[in-house]
Amino acid sequence: MTPGARVAAAIGILDAIGEGQAAEQALTRWARGSRYAGSKDRAAVRDHVFDVLRRRRSAAAMGAGADGRALMIGSLRLQNLPPDDFFTVEGHAPAPLSDQERSVPAVPDDDGTRWNLPDWLLPEFRRSLGEGADAAGSLLGTRAPVTLRVNTGRIAREDAVTRLAAEGMINAPNPVAETALDVTEGARRIRNSASFTEGLVELQDAASQAVAAGLPEGARVLDYCAGGGGKALAIAADPARAVFAHDIDPRRMKDLGQRAARAGVHITELATADLGAAAPFDVVFCDAPCSGSGAWRRSPDGRWTLTPERLEELAEIQQQILDAAASLVAPAGVLAYATCSVLRVENEDAVEAFLSRNPGWTCIHSERINLSQHSDGFFAAHLTRLQE
Numbered sequence: 361m362t363p364g365a366r367v368a369a370a371i372g373i374l375d376a377i378g379e380g381q382a383a384e385q386a387l388t389r390w391a392r393g394s395r396y397a398g399s400k401d402r403a404a405v406r407d408h409v410f411d412v413l414r415r416r417r418s419a420a421a422m423g424a425g426a427d428g429r430a431l432m433i434g435s436l437r438l439q440n441l442p443p444d445d446f447f448t449v450e451g452h453a454p455a456p457l458s459d460q461e462r463s464v465p466a467v468p469d470d471d472g473t474r475w476n477l478p479d480w481l482l483p484e485f486r487r488s489l490g491e492g493a494d495a496a497g498s499l500l501g502t503r504a505p506v507t508l509r510v511n512t513g514r515i516a517r518e519d520a521v522t523r524l525a526a527e528g529m530i531n532a533p534n535p536v537a538e539t540a541l542d543v544t545e546g547a548r549r550i551r552n553s554a555s556f557t558e559g560l561v562e563l564q565d566a567a568s569q570a571v572a573a574g575l576p577e578g579a580r581v582l583d584y585c586a587g588g589g590g591k592a593l594a595i596a597a598d599p600a601r602a603v604f605a606h607d608i609d610p611r612r613m614k615d616l617g618q619r620a621a622r623a624g625v626h627i628t629e630l631a632t633a634d635l636g637a638a639a640p641f642d643v644v645f646c647d648a649p650c651s652g653s654g655a656w657r658r659s660p661d662g663r664w665t666l667t668p669e670r671l672e673e674l675a676e677i678q679q680q681i682l683d684a685a686a687s688l689v690a691p692a693g694v695l696a697y698a699t700c701s702v703l704r705v706e707n708e709d710a711v712e713a714f715l716s717r718n719p720g721w722t723c724i725h726s727e728r729i730n731l732s733q734h735s736d737g738f739f740a741a742h743l744t745r746l747q748e
């Protein structure tokens with residue numbers, strides 16, 4: 361595909377998203393109907409679409425419109441790429457810019473446009489991040505780093521650096537977690553590399569790695585919201601732990617057995633009905649469902665699909681999870697709560713709500729891992745029962 365044809369494809373996908381399709385669904389549908397598109401084309405189209413979604417408000421302002429065409433014009437301008445180079449009509453490129461489209465509008469300098477967030481979320485974003493709001497808002501408009509977790513049970517981080525470099529992936533130690541490596545070049549090779557297929561590395565954000573590494577000691581650990589099991593795998597890398605995984609939707613754990621085998625670790629999956637018999641656990645870890653606001657660079661349509669009602673609903677689910685998980689914690693054990701959200705309502709407020717309903721519990725640790733060029737934004741808190 362020509363560069364212009366890739367832009368034309370992105371415009372069609374953005375229009376489908378504008379009509380209500382989820383971003384991943386719209387991309388998959390386009391790829392299925394475009395067998396001529398090779399893997400580099402698919403990656404380039406995806407990058408265009410995600411670049412727009414990360415900066416949709418600024419792109420709409422720069423392109424003077426909200427449809428796919430205007431958003432793509434705006435997005436190219438934001439990247440200092442002249443739209444005229446892509447809108448040539450040749451080789452399946454979109455039609456050339458009209459005189460009106462060629463005049464570059466002035467972009468408003470309000471927080472919502474600069475941070476590319478919906479207006480309703482701005483008060484909560486400011487309350488949550490305080491002086492860090494501007495930095496976090498700007499970062500949300502950039503591409504997320506590609507980060508690996510080194511399976512240190514198998515290979516030391518410094519040896520992994522050399523090995524990955526030999527396989528064409530330029531990488532460097534990440535400062536957020538001792539097991540993390542940032543891949544700066546060759547990231548598309550990861551999944552087919554021997555290092556990956558042999559279980560020496562996994563793709564995982566550095567904040568997730570730091571949260572798993574920061575869990576308190578304890579032999580029996582339950583990952584209560586295990587999902588695909590990324591954190592369960594990281595926890596299981598410590599041979600001193602017996603790790604159990606649970607998710608309300610067990611289909612989410614379908615690849616966990618295979619991933620654990622590749623990593624050379626053992627994880628026991630538990631159905632909801634079996635939790636009571638397997639309890640108590642020294643640590644019950646709840647990586648709770650949340651807005652995902654700390655990871656909106658990776659799922660950039662999340663900020664446009666979140667609603668005040670959904671945020672409220674998530675806060676209720678988070679309390680239900682804490683209550684259910686608390687009953688599985690050993691008397692001197694720890695209930696660990698985490699989200700990949702930067703919003704107070706899902707973090708500090710959630711912990712406070714649990715503690716006010718459960719005066720026998722106290723918070724012994726609470727930390728925010730800031731959104732940065734090295735990791736997503738994360739929150740973690742450790743709660744335990746007050747000893748008599």
Ligand SMILES: C[S@@+](CC[C@H](N)C(=O)[O-])C[C@H]1O[C@@H](n2cnc3c(N)ncnc32)[C@H](O)[C@@H]1O
Binds near residue numbers: 584585591608648677
């Ligand atoms: C943030 S994701 C977990 C990601 C996972 N820990 C990882 O590292 O890949 C949250 C998970 O919580 C699960 N979940 C939602 N409600 C739940 C509940 N009431 N009890 C247990 N799990 C729940 C969801 O199915 C989802 O897989």
